[in-house]
Amino acid sequence: MSTERDILITEVALRDGSHAIAHQYTVEQVKKVAKALGEANVPYIEVAHGDGLGGSTLQYGLSRTNEMELIEAAVSVCGDSKVAVLVLPGIGTITDLKQAVSIGAKMARVATHVTEADVSAQHLSKAKEMGLETVGFLMMSHMAPVEKLVEQAKLMESYGADTVYMVDSAGALLPHQVKERVRALRQNLQVNVGFHGHNNLSLAMANTLAAIEEGAQRIDGSIRCLGAGAGNTQTEVLIAVLENMGIKTGIDLYKLMDTAEEVIAPLLQSPQEITRDNLVLGYAGVYSSFLLHAQRASKKYGIDSRDILIELGRRKVVGGQEDMIVDVADELARQRKAN
Amino acid sequence: MSTERDILITEVALRDGSHAIAHQYTVEQVKKVAKALGEANVPYIEVAHGDGLGGSTLQYGLSRTNEMELIEAAVSVCGDSKVAVLVLPGIGTITDLKQAVSIGAKMARVATHVTEADVSAQHLSKAKEMGLETVGFLMMSHMAPVEKLVEQAKLMESYGADTVYMVDSAGALLPHQVKERVRALRQNLQVNVGFHGHNNLSLAMANTLAAIEEGAQRIDGSIRCLGAGAGNTQTEVLIAVLENMGIKTGIDLYKLMDTAEEVIAPLLQSPQEITRDNLVLGYAGVYSSFLLHAQRASKKYGIDSRDILIELGRRKVVGGQEDMIVDVADELARQRKAN
Structure with a gap:
């Protein structure tokens, strides 16, 4: 059975959300979450240290569990959903990526600062060679003027990215700024455009809708807001909003709501507020x-x-x-x- | 010293927020909050039971403290800020309103279901007679088509409302629906238009910006999201967003942030999440x-x-x-x- 999807959602609670729980995920927890996300028909589930593969260091915070074990656990239970991994060149290596692929990861998201796309060349091309779906992930996008953002996105496209994400890492962008940027990316790229927002200014949902309005096809969300800072666009809420707008994600809303309430909420050390x-x-x-x-x-x-x-x-x-x-x-x- | 304000903010944590703490405000707490809001130069502070004057009943929840004591406490410490009261005809009486005025309330907000504006006639005209600023407050606005909303708003205008608010009580409206409604109100009313949002779909901020874009001049917020359901537009975050957009509220952002963190957060029995x-x-x-x-x-x-x-x-x-x-x-x- 094929699912009709206008927008492809990537759930990041098992990666970005790792920041919110000080990288303390256990195999048991990841299995429970990934199984529930698979049953809710979420197309992509990202699993890694919050700072991507290889992020478990004194500098970025030590993971309780080796991330490869967590990736393997997610793959084993998530059904038709695909497991994605994030990798920041300079932190995660091609070797890390190969290992993740060998245990079932299907998508590589290669992240750089918005002005440093050139460091993603090797990771993106190697990921492509390995047969992965590839994403270029431009972090702190608010720091670059539109022209610079487009230039950097085109670099990632040239390295083999199937999608380029504009990433509002600090949750600093306003909706009109998101519109302007996504519009420019859509006009200048052949590949898909994605958006990853944070809720520090209570604008994650507004910015996500602005991105979709301008043609973004891939969107990140974190269930129950489980992400760095004030968290990301809250996935189960986004699905409800998109349903009310007639936009299809193929995700089972009730199952996702239940997962947020019964599986994720109990994991949170403290709820995600805008402090x-x-x-x-x-x-x-x-x-x-x-x-x-x-x-x-x-x-x-x-x-x-x-x-x-x-x-x-x-x-x-x-x-x-x-x-x-x-x-x-x-x-x-x-x-x-x-x- | 006069303050330049493009948008007039009403802080509702001491009224709508009363729902979030089961109507347990004490005089001490209200004094602390109202003093801080006054020092931050918030123009209007609403104080009442969550369901308005006279709401302290078995049906709507009993207040710990008589609301008139809370209003008096707020008035005594809030400096140049004005205290507003909410009143729902059928729950709060003209006598309640008179009492509130006698102890210093300066604004009456008369609330009805979006299709029942006619029951606000007496309250609005009496409030006007008493020399109060008046607001007509159309609740559950998503339930009426645009034409009906406009018709009901015009009734409130004819009864003497200085401002008519569109109230998204269930947090159900989408940004394009807010735009359409505020635009129609602005085109058809002589008086000011206000917006009061809830965050159940994580759209309170998006909807507030949509309302401002279409010309709403008055906006409600609740500090640290302290309101019914998932809470309201988070006031201190709104001020930050508006500053980044160059829109003046006259409110001291740092003082408001400090109040949210140091005065309001400790009051919350559980943080405001989208459950x-x-x-x-x-x-x-x-x-x-x-x-x-x-x-x-x-x-x-x-x-x-x-x-x-x-x-x-x-x-x-x-x-x-x-x-x-x-x-x-x-x-x-x-x-x-x-x-």
């Missing part, structure tokens, strides 16, 4: 890893950590430039003294 | 009071309570018609047997 910290990250449009550094600098220089984060967002500081945080705090403190 | 029950209510577009009845009928007739609620939504069943729930369950059970 002050998550809101600030979305408002400033910066990496979540900056938060703690900014709070430390705030104490040292007597500047509100929010002012520091907003200034970092203005300067489009990226991961790896954490030393800029102290510079900015120092500069703001001098300015205040001078005024 | 299965809340999602079903938004998806079906029915009254929250139907939920328990539908779950009971589900057990008796062996029909999924969601199917019952969706059918009730299709038939646009309203509060007071709870006997229809059993009829619908019985009918669905017979249909299944026949098939």
Whole structure:
């Protein structure tokens, strides 16, 4: 039986959601979730460390269970659903990808910062050689102007991506910005366009609908909002909204609602709310890893950590430039003294 | 010092939020919240039982503290902010309203079902006589076609409403439906248009932006989502989003964020999430009071309570018609047997 689907959903609770539970998934939990998602007819289920294959490190947080065991567990129970893996070049290797494929992963999503698509070339082409479906995943998309985003997406297309995702990692984009970007991607790419949103500004659903309106064909969701920061577009809610709009996903809404309530909610260490910290990250449009550094600098220089984060967002500081945080705090403190 | 405001915000956590904490507000809590909201320069603060003045009954839930004490407490500490009260004709009386005014309430919001604006005539005209700012509040707006909504809004305007609100009580409206409705109201009313949303479909923020885009000048929010069902448009997040869009509310964002985190979050008995029950209510577009009845009928007739609620939504069943729930369950059970 073939299923009619206008939009292809990828469920990311077993990858992005890993951040929300400090990478503590067990084989038992992953089996329960993946089985339920398979029964609800979710087409793609992403499984990996929150920072992708190989992410289990002191720097990114150690996983309780080896991710290959989790991928194998998901594959064993998810029926017709396909298991996807995320991989960030520099963290996850081709060897990691090969291993994931050998145990049943069917899709590789290769993620880079929005201005660094060139580092995805080898991973995307190797994934294609292995016969995988391929996705190029442009993170922190709000940081690049539209033309730059399109240029980088075209690079990923040239490396063999079947779909290019615009990823609003900080949950910072506004609906009109999503529309403008997805429209430009659709006009300039031959391949499919996807959207992955975060809810830090309570706009994940609005942005997802904006992306669909402009022709995005693939959408990520996390059931019960189980994702980094304030979580992602809440999958079971999205399916309900799309049903009310007459857009088909092929997913069984009742089964998904039951899974959210009975399987996912009990896993959550604390429910996904828009807290002050998550809101600030979305408002400033910066990496979540900056938060703690900014709070430390705030104490040292007597500047509100929010002012520091907003200034970092203005300067489009990226991961790896954490030393800029102290510079900015120092500069703001001098300015205040001078005024 | 006058404050420039493109949009006038009414904070409803001390009224709609009363539902979320089973009407257990104390004088101490209300003082703390209202003081903080006043310091953040929030123009209007609504204080009352969740179902409006006089709502403290066995039927709607007993308040821990007499609402007049809570109103008085809010007025005493909220500085330049104005205290608003909600009143539903049939529950709250003109006498209740007079008492609220005598202790400092400055705005009356008179609420009726979207097709029953005629019952607001007396309350609105008396409120006007008392020198109050007046709002007509059309609840369950998704249940009426656009023409009906406009007709009812015009009635409220004729009774003396300074603003008419479109209220998405069940959190059931989609952004394009909000746009269509607000546009029609703006075209047909002389007075201001407001919007009050709920987040059952994760669309409160999207719908609020849609309403503003079409010219709504007044918006309700609840800090930390503290409202009935899945809560309202989260006020502090809305202010952040509007700042990023260049729309002025005159509200101090940092103070509001701090209030949400430090004053409101500790009050919540459980955080505001989109649970299965809340999602079903938004998806079906029915009254929250139907939920328990539908779950009971589900057990008796062996029909999924969601199917019952969706059918009730299709038939646009309203509060007071709870006997229809059993009829619908019985009918669905017979249909299944026949098939």
